Amino acid sequence: MQEGTESRGFWLYDLKVETVLDGRTPVCRHIEGESFLVEGETLVFEPGTRVSMYALTALMPLLPAKQRMTDPNDWISTDAEVACPDPHCGGRFRITRLDKRWFTHAATTGQPEARGTPYWQEDSA
Template identity: 80%
Template sequence: MSEFELYDLRVETVLDGRTPVCRHIEGESFRVEGETLVFPEGARVSMYALAALLPLLPAKQRPTDPADWMSTDAEVACPDPHCGGRFRVTRVGKRRFTHDATTGLPGERGTPWWQS
């Protein structure tokens, strides 16, 4: 049974004195656990900002070389060029997965990871 690890992530809104144009609230956050986005009660994220973040999150979950920019650069800008909002992506822990719990290949499927 082949296994692999992914980082859980915390994605937090940071302004650091910059003025937001979009609805960005300093400190508001969500988590990424496996393939799941977990939002605390009442948290909101702009769908445009989320669209800018989504392609980077799977790469941020994977182990990378310490010198790789994916390991060192933690902030993603809001896609609105006039907005001061940023999103800090922090690796907060590791989660172990098995291939058969995450694949859809017939004959290799096991119990989905979120049910085990």
């Protein structure tokens, strides 16, 4: 590992993704209030929580962008709801930024010369 790489890193927001209907009628299986978390690269579901894989495909490209620091005037900072990809469905998914989490470059890189302990193993060390 290169000298000083442990101090280099970046912040990511943890996210909460929650189903909202606001009176709209869902066509797909969307339950108001059902949610999951995004912690780093991990999707965390409570027992019994289910999310349509089609809805998840609409959400996935936006989650990494929503995790990162963005300008307050950037649309990714202000727009929080994603529609179900079925045009006849009233389901929406509200993405809320929670606490920030610090990741080091050494714990997340694939570059062999810069690698350290993977971030998911750091707590157990």
